Amino acid sequence: MESQALMPKKPKVTPSLAFTTLVACFGSIQYGYHMAELNAPAQVLSCSKYVNPWPDTPYDQTWLGSHGFNECIRLSEEQLGLATAIFSIGGLAGSLYAGKLADRYGRKRYSFVNCIVGILGSLVLFRANTYAQLIAGRFIVGICCGSSIVVTPLFINEISPQELRGSMGSMNQVCINLGILVTQLLALYLADSFRWRWLMFTGAILALANLLLLFKVDESPVWLASQGDVDGAESVLHSLRGGELHNTRDEVEEWLTARGSSRGGGSYHSNPRRLSPPIRAASQQSSLLSSQDTHDRLSVAQYFTDPRYTKSRWAIAVILMSQQFCGINSLIFYGVRVISGQLPQYALAVNFAISIVNLVATFGASLLVDHWGRKPLLISSAGSMSVATAFVSLGIVTDSSGVLVTFTIIYVCVFALGLGPIPFLVISELSPPEARGIAQSYGTTCNWIATFIVGYGFPFLHRWLGGYVFLVFTAYAAGFTAYVKYEIPETKGKLEADLRWRE
Structure with missing residues (x-):
């Protein structure tokens, strides 16, 4: 009975932890929103399609028209593709400096400034009357989103108990899909020639809401330590976390002890029956501290030349790039265009329905990550995507709208169950603390490069191959499935030193 009393209780999601995680994930909502914001209005925005919601009202008599906003921005197919994909270049730029600045100034303070960048970029998009202004706005919001996708999982990892880190970390992907859903919902009403600019303005509202909510949360405890x-x-x-204060003190003391430092005095060791978290969990949490201390001492050159990092570096590159090369953003960026080939009148509604399914599936996946493990979910997700894209291609080639919609939904669901949430989660699990x-x-850089390649290259491949373009994703997803099965170790609940790499 005494030993049971001394066993640590399973951590719970307190209201404070849930709220802080939600605020941290607001950056992910912006990321998802901006990824998909050009999907639905692309044709009306680029003057290739005209949709008038008020037939009796000329555009120059609307508020936008009377204040100098053009009805559309005349763009070629190539220009529209670059405007879509330049978001990824901005994201790459933001992700490159986000980690160091967040380490220097703190996760909360850096996120605050990043929200201001998001507001600025969205307002540039809202005001854009030229191709150059559209490119500039997309690049700026890309910077904001690239920073968010680095800082958000870092912040969540540092506030979550070890036993809940996979599930809480999956909320990042849930909120990305929530942002996509918000875009598609608003697009049902605003994706026309008169109102598409308000879709851009909503991005500024999201960033402002995030900025205000940041006043209500505290800085990361790991960063403070x-x-x-x-x-x-x-x-x-x-x-x-709640609970007893001495348990909290014990956990912080474990971080500092494993880090090789102490507050001094040793007063926290005076009680031999104190409740302390398991050493493995403490070591993994303290490694977050260690990674901050050694980030500046480990150079980029060392990371790329030291053989100790070769296996993890290759694994990270393949997993993070494959998340995109399996084709998900062909639908996030261009789903309305793909579906409108078979269902022109219902493309927006179908895209919205797919976004709902995507969100629900991603939330369900968050409950599985810490139970099934990372590797089985990656294998089953990528393998299923390979099959689904083959049928998506069949649906387009045979002009079968039922097959196309059914397997597009399946494709999005199985992505959400594994290849969506896991890649960013396993970066730190595959890497040594330093x-x-x-x-x-x-890893984030690799992901952004792949996102740009898919975003810019898909329209060309789609025009060249038609529906057969999805067979390219079929082949890639099958190859990635084999790679994960034979080359990637399971990381669930393991320290990097315990991973079993294939010799």
């Missing part, structure tokens, strides 16, 4: 503010770290951690900061930037 890394800056020497141990009392502040304890206070924040206790508000997030390399995690660089690895996060490296």
Whole structure:
């Protein structure tokens, strides 16, 4: 009975932890929103289609028309593709510096400034009357979103108990899909020649809401401890976790002990029956501290030349690029265009329905990550995507709208169950503590490059291959499935040193 009393209780999601996670994930909502914001209005925005919601009202008599906003921006197919894909270049730029600045100034303060960047970019998009202005706005919101996709999982990892880190981290992908859903919902009403600019303006509202909510949350306790503010770290951690204060103090003390430092005095070791978290969980949490301290000492050159990082570096590159090369953003960026070939009148509604399914499936996946493990979910997700894209291609080639819609939904669902949430989660799990900061930037960079290639290249391949373009994704997803099966170790609940790489 006594031993049972001394066993640590399973951590719970407190209201404070849930709220802080939601605020942290608001950056992911912006990311999803901006990824998909040109999908539905692309044709009316580029003057290739005219949709008048008020036949009796000329555009120059509307508020936008009377204030100098053009009805559309005349764009070629190539220009529209670049406007869509330049978001990824901005994202790459933002992700490259986000980790270091967040380490220097704190996750909360950096996120605050990043929201201001998001507001600015959205307002540039709203005001854009030329191709150059559209490109500039997309690039700026890309910077904001690229920074968010680095800082959000970092922040969540640092506030979540080890046992809940996979599930809480999956909320990042859930909120990305929530942002996509918000875009598609608004597009049902605003994706016409008169109102498409309000879709751009909504991005500024989301960024402003995120900025205001940041006033209601505390800084990351791990970052506070890394800056020497141990009392502040304890206070924040206790508000997030609840429970007894001495348990919180014990956890912070474990971080500092595993880090090789101490607050001094040894007063926290005076009680031999204190409740402390398992050493493995403490070591994994403290490694977040260590990665901050050693980020500057490990150079980029060392990361790319030291053989100790070769296997993890290749694995991170393949997983993060494959998330895109399996084709998901061909639908996020151009889904309305793909579906409108078979269902021109219902393309927006079908795209919205797919977004709902995507969100629900992603939320369900968040409950599985810590139960089934990373590797089985990646294999089943990528393998199923390979099959689904083959049928998507069949639906387009045979002009079968039922097959197209059914397997597009299946494709999105199985992506959400594995290849959506897991890649960003496993970057830190595959990397040694001293390399995690660089690895996060490296993996995110790989992902952005792949996003740009898909975003810019898909319209050309679609025009060249038609529906057969999805067979390219079929072949790639099948190859990636085999790679994960034979080359990637399971990372669930393991330290990097315990991973079993294939010799």
